[in-house]
Each structure stands twice: as C-alpha cells, then as structure tokens.
Amino acid sequence: MTEVSMTVNGKAVKGSAEGRTLLVQFLREELGLTGTHVGCDTSQCGACVVHVNGQAVKSCSMLAVEAEGAEVATIEGQAAPDGTLNTIQAAFQEHHGLQCGFCTPGMVMSAAALLKENPKPSEAEVRHYLDGNICRCTGYHNIVKAIMAASGQDVGAIAAE
Numbered sequence: 114m115t116e117v118s119m120t121v122n123g124k125a126v127k128g129s130a131e132g133r134t135l136l137v138q139f140l141r142e143e144l145g146l147t148g149t150h151v152g153c154d155t156s157q158c159g160a161c162v163v164h165v166n167g168q169a170v171k172s173c174s175m176l177a178v179e180a181e182g183a184e185v186a187t188i189e190g191q192a193a194p195d196g197t198l199n200t201i202q203a204a205f206q207e208h209h210g211l212q213c214g215f216c217t218p219g220m221v222m223s224a225a226a227l228l229k230e231n232p233k234p235s236e237a238e239v240r241h242y243l244d245g246n247i248c249r250c251t252g253y254h255n256i257v258k259a260i261m262a263a264s265g266q267d268v269g270a271i272a273a274e
Contacts (some may be wrong), residue, residue, distance in 0.1 A: 119183050121146065122190025130177040136170075137161045139177035140187060148188035148218050152247070159246030162219040162226075163187050169226035171245070188218035191225070201225055201263040208268065210259030212250035220246050224260045233264050236271055 114129040121144060128143035140146045140163070149172055152160035156174040163172045164186040191199050198206065201224050211217040220243070227234060227242045234242070239260050240253065248256060258268045 115178055117177050117181055119180050119185050121185045122187060128177075132176070132178060134177045135173055136163070136165075136175040136177050136180050136185075137172035139180075140172060140185075143177075146187050146189050150215055150218055152215065152219075157245075157247065158216070159219040159223060159243075160216050162222040162246070164222060164226060167229075169223055186222075188221060191221060201228070201260070204259040204263035205256070208255050208259040208262055210251065210256040212248075216246060216248045216250075220248065220256055224263065227260065228264055233266060234260070236261060 114131060116127060117130045117139065118125065118127045126144055128139060130139050130143065137149055137151055140149050149163055150160035151173060152158035154173055156171045159171060161172040162169050164170065165175065165180055165183050167184070191202060193199065201221050205211055205217065205221060223243060223246050227239065231238060236257060239257050243253065243256065258271050261268045261271060
C-alpha cells in the first residue's frame with residue numbers, strides 16, 4: 114500500500130492505495146465520495162468524470178497514485194457549502210437534464226469543464242463535448258438544454274429531437 118495525498122474539493126486528504134487502485138475507487142472507497150459513479154470501468158461512459166488540476170478526467174482511467182499532490186474536484190464539491198446548487202446543477206434541475214441520475218455527476222462535471230473552456234458553446238459544441246458521456250435515459254436533449262441554459266443562453270430555440 115502507498116500513502117496518497119491530494120486536495121479534494123478544497124480539503125487536504127490522505128489515504129492508502131495499492132498501485133493498481135483507480136482514482137474512482139480511491140474516491141469512493143477510501144474517501145467515501147460516492148457521487149462519482151462507476152458505470153463501465155472502460156472509460157467509455159463518463160459517469161466517473163472528475164477534475165484533476167482543472168482538467169476533466171475519467172477517474173476510472175487514472176490511478177490514485179497518479180493524483181498524488183493534485184487538486185481534485187468531484188460532484189460533491191460543486192454545490193455551495195450550504196448545499197445550494199451551483200448554476201449547472203440548478204439548470205439540470207430546471208430543464209429536466211436528469212432522469213435516473215446515474216450519469217448526472219459525470220455530465221455536470223463535463224459541463225463545468227466545457228463552460229470553463231467555452232463559456233458560450235453552440236448546441237453542436239455541447240453535443241460534441243458530451244460525446245464521451247453516455248446517458249441511457251434522457252436522449253441528451255434536456256441535458257444539452259440545461260448546459261446551454263447554464264451558459265446564460267436562450268434555450269427556447271433548441272428543437273426537440
């Protein structure tokens with residue numbers, strides 16, 4: 114076992130991990146942050162997206178030891194300390210961008226990365242960016258609307274597919 118230290122959602126944390134422990138396992142099992150989901154274990158679905166040093170990363174494809182000393186942000190760190198939803202989370206709620214909720218943490222984290230990179234993305238850019246995130250329920254329409262709304266754009270023109 115190796116001692117791993119990182120900053121998660123603004124708090125310094127330490128834990129033990131085997132060399133083969135994935136970051137998603139470390140977050141869920143060692144730190145108890147279960148909002149990051151394991152959907153496929155093959156880096157295909159995006160349910161495990163977190164931010165590592167400001168970059169969106171599929172945490173099922175990164176070892177915990179690779180995050181040594183890193184700044185990690187998970188879905189648990191997105192809301193305000195009083196539990197108030199952030200802009201993206203509120204838009205997902207308002208525009209029904211979730212159904213079963215399994216993909217939602219990864220979608221929100223991917224959306225946050227997109228909006229940091231591109232504050233006013235087009236509908237096509239949102240759809241392209243979410244290419245690595247799979248939702249089995251909503252068909253993406255309301256997810257796209259939510260992200261567009263979170264960027265401050267009018268979503269009335271987005272036609273249902």
